[in-house]
Amino acid sequence: MIQFEADFQSAPSAVSDARRAVRAFATRAGLDLWETSDVVLAAGEACNNAAEHSQSSDGQFTIRGFDDGMALAIEIIDYGSGFDLAGKGLVMEPEERGVRGLGIFLMRCLMDEVSYTTDRDGTTVRLVKFLPRRASVAS
16 A cells, blocks of 8 residues: 655645645545546645635644545545535526635545545645556456
8 A cells, every 4th residue: 555644834825835745645545647647636636625614723624635546535634623514516597706715615526535524633635536447457
């Protein structure tokens, strides 16, 4: 199993470094260009949210990556107070939404699974991309 973990400052300037770390992990795990681009974009959106909205007392967020050969998972963990997911990421008509707020929607479109865990320690966003071509080769 390939794994990685890295901490980043909860600042917009750190998000590009976080995306580069996710890209390097996805490339090392053997994802193709299209899969890697999807994972990097989805993870970047989660990192943007962590950096902007977490209001973390320690001023950082963590990224963990896992690849078990069948799926690649990225977890973005912030240590803030969390958020209410109700109504987030829904498809809306352009005139019903502002110029922002598409991050969760994009994550859900690009990844096979998107889940959130929020508790008193913060929020974890888990992004999963299944790798069926590997599953069929392993059989």
